[in-house]
Amino acid sequence: MMTHLASQVARRLGFSLLGAPLTAMAMSQAPTQLDTDIVVTNSTLQPITLAFAGDARYQSQATEIPALESRTVAVLGRDSGRNSELDMHLSSAGYNLSLTQQTQGTALQFSAEGSGWDLNDYSDEAIHRFNPQAGRFELAFKGTDLSDGGQLRYVIQQADNKPELADAGSLNVLSYNIWATTIYGSKKVDSRLELMPQVMSGYDVLVLTEVFDLAPANKLLDALRAEYPYQSGEIFKAGKLMSSGTRIVSRWPFEVEDAHIYNACDGIQCAATRGVIYARINKQGKPYHIFATHTQSSDDDANRNARKAQLQEMGDYIRRLNIAADEAVIMAGDFNVNKIGLPQDRDYMEAVLQAQEPANLGHNLSYDANSNHWAEQPYLEYLDYTLFSRVNQQPLQATQEIIAPRSTTDVLWGEWDLSDHYAARGVFRFDAAGVSRAAFPYLNEVVHLKTANGHFVRAMSGGNSFISAGSDQVGSWESFVLQTHDNGKVLLRARDGHYVALDSYLLGTLKANNHDRGPAAQFELVERGDGKIALKADNGKYLRADFAGGAGLSAGASVVDSWETFELIRP
Template sequence: MSLTFSFRTLLLGGVAGALCASQAAAMSAAPQSLSTELIFTNSTDQTLQVSVEGEATLLVNEVPPLATRVLTRLQRTQGSEGEVMVHLSSAADSLTLAQSLDGLALSYSARGSDWQTGAFSDAEIHQQQVSFDSLPAHIAVRADDTDEGGNIRYVLQHVPQRQVSAEAGELAVLGYNIWATTIYGSKKVDTRLQLMPAMMAGYDVLVLTEVFDAAPSDKLLQALRAEYPYQTGDIFKAGKLMPSGTRILSRWPIEREDSYAYDACDGIQCAATRGVIYARINKAGKAYNLFATHTQSSDDDANRNARLAQLAEMGQYIQSLNIPADEPVLMAGDYNVNKIGLPQDRDQMESLLQAQEPENLGHNLSYDSASNHWAEAPYLEYLDYTLFSRVHQQPLAATQRIFAPRDISAAMWGEWDLSDHYAAEGIFRFDASDAASNDFPYAGQVVHLRTANGHFVRAMSGGGSFISAGSSQPGTWESFIPVNLGDNKIALRARDGSYIGLDSYLLGTLTCGHAQSSAAAAFTVTDLGNDRVALRADNGRYMRADFGGGAGLSAASSALGDNQTFTLLHP
């Protein structure tokens, strides 16, 4: 028994071992065929037609704007060779994606009418600046897991080319919900916000909403300050848990800032302050009145009613400011009014605000779960607007463009979108014959007073408080408007409407809280040439920046020198 058992055990063990070895050999052998998906992301605003050459079956005939599609599947087999070329074409241009097959080996490249990439076979991201539709663009490609089939992913994206106009009569406004609300499910906030400044360049004004996550939002606002130094504060209503998360950032001086917090709200959204921020912006002597808001979301009856009530409050607030009818009034933000599903609500919004939406020249949705990586399915909505008032100065031309801010770097590869919303770009052109003149000393226009050592005069909190000469860069608190008083005298108005003036005639101390009619707010101008001035106060002494700047400010000097010299910078 034992001998038989031992022999049978040995025999069966040998068979089992042979089977295991055979299976291991089969598992370790190279595959005989692989299937590799060819994926293309069309981050342009053009629909691209698709055709194919070579041994491959085309899966789609076109790729819509902002869409991602699997174009074909490459069948790679031992002993086969050839090339599969997929052609994509707009009305004015085309490009080719070329895949070279040599058995299971694979390389890939792209080319256009006047450009060509290298041939790649690794798993790195390869980017190249090219031209498509006569515009600068980026083509990028990356292969993933091609040893097991995997995919090759291409993306084509135009490079933002906005250049701000110096014309007083044109205002370019970007409205963008930046989705910085981690508490409500926002993803990759730090990464996304760090990449945003590049796509926000070249506008006159930014209207940002959902600016909630403090640390990354503060970094974004600071990064944007070099181009948009004039930035409003947020709104916070007593009893709420969160501010509004809405900001206006301007390239041009903000002469006046105000806000209104809505009373209407419903449900959990009442935890956040909802409201509207107002900024009066001076671009080269032309005044623009801009309102920014973010209203209640969702389309059930309770939320709709709260949202429409908020819009009614916004309309009443705008009317209460009595803005002159010959000045432009513009509005922007995330209104959460879905004109696709609820066109009657869009019409009611326009009626409540006495406003009009310009023609949209861009994407047909601003919240698009079919093309935006972060947007929640199944929502396909148009929520973001730039508007102009129908009862104030009318634009000579006005357009709106919904577009997708995207990034194709490794940090965002395969996700692309910088927010769950797309952005709304409004371009408005007005008659600017009423723009204030540029004559020195720029009465009626915003100026900054730079000291001898490069600091700036600042009214703390924008006025109503003390002043100094210690600011390192110009911004809202450093903005003043000279008012011509006649007899070579001016008054300097701060953002809040108060004026710089003598607090003590004896000591020459200065504060910013005076009325224009006060003799203490009158300064005699001495023109020193090249926009340099000296300002003599009503006590007969000159305004002086202590140590040439970086410290205090007073009107206590009896003689002129560097410390008593200020340069009027006219943005």
């Protein structure tokens, strides 16, 4: 039998009187009481109210969760030898549901139910996601460190009720700063941008800003191309370190693309090419003039003055285009005009652009450090807009909605937001009476010329370059407008406004680098039936796609066969 002294020595060495490690004995004793934080993330645009019921030991922490915010709503006690239940009823403008937590001693199970649906009990720490009520919202939940009390988090994410794609008089525009600027501190760019195509699907036009990180941004643009094949180019000014990071991406073809680079800037932001990109888009015969910009940020005097000067340049540029008064003009982007803190600057923006902001139906901020994980404190701002012109065709209806693109995917769990900005959605309805579409061969409308083996004629860079028949997809570079000449021949105008013309009469080579409508740019159109044509150049030869497509294009054929036949496709 051990003496008292030996017992003390043994304890100091970490052994019990029976020879077992004391630490092991302590670890083997299960806790008799645990406290678990219950957290609810409200990823909807309406506040959620909570009511509690049940016989559990708990402390209520919150009975309302503001839109897009998270709250610890209760601390749930889990006591050995006691079974209990805590029911939380959540209600909002869009739904009602109940979240149930059951304890059996310190063990915890959790589940949810609503009108016409209920879920099984769970007790693990995986992420579980469900889309009840025909996908009106997503419910996701996950336990963390539950064996030590830990946290149980529920996420209620509202389904995005996108506006319906409609006829020529309807235009839906999504303006989104995607925060792809690693050099300025953007986080998880690859992961966030991979999730954006689903958020961006279903619109007529996208205006994207901060499209700087080349690899993930190009991957995003490629992923969007199937739905939005018409994508503007980038603008860059010699002497700058960065391009503009601004893009117009469209479901509908560009008839014209242009840009203006701002002269005004201040400080470090002069490293980027600030400007406005312009695209005249043709939706089913109705033209829309889209202007996209990203102006100088920050609200000190120097930056405000630079931003105001940029807005003045934008307004002057739009006015120089002399757009017809009966055609619609939309301006969108990250204007960096904070109408919350500086409402007079919003008024200035509307005045110099001769524009109007539609009524906002969504969140009251587009940059919200209280609810957006990535937004920098303490900024609570409204910076992103979709505006319409007051001096051009007026919309019959116009609304703007600040929405919060979010995801419960594993890589963004706890962070949620796809960008540090929320997105602005503009929904416009214009009078389209009298809009009609031209009969074949679709004169004065955008067309694509498809070769015999399925390739498309392309003007490299959209114009001011050479022509080929080697493209395997349609887009802005493959877009042309057939225009008539007074002599009955046709002209083939590339996206940037240059005309396709003979570069060499002898060789029949072609370039789209001509603003002259002279004989070299004129073609005789020969209808071939079934929506197909041939084009005879001024050298007396027909345009030919080498090898039926996938290679060069020249005016070198004396007769018309399959290589000289092109299908006209109108978007």
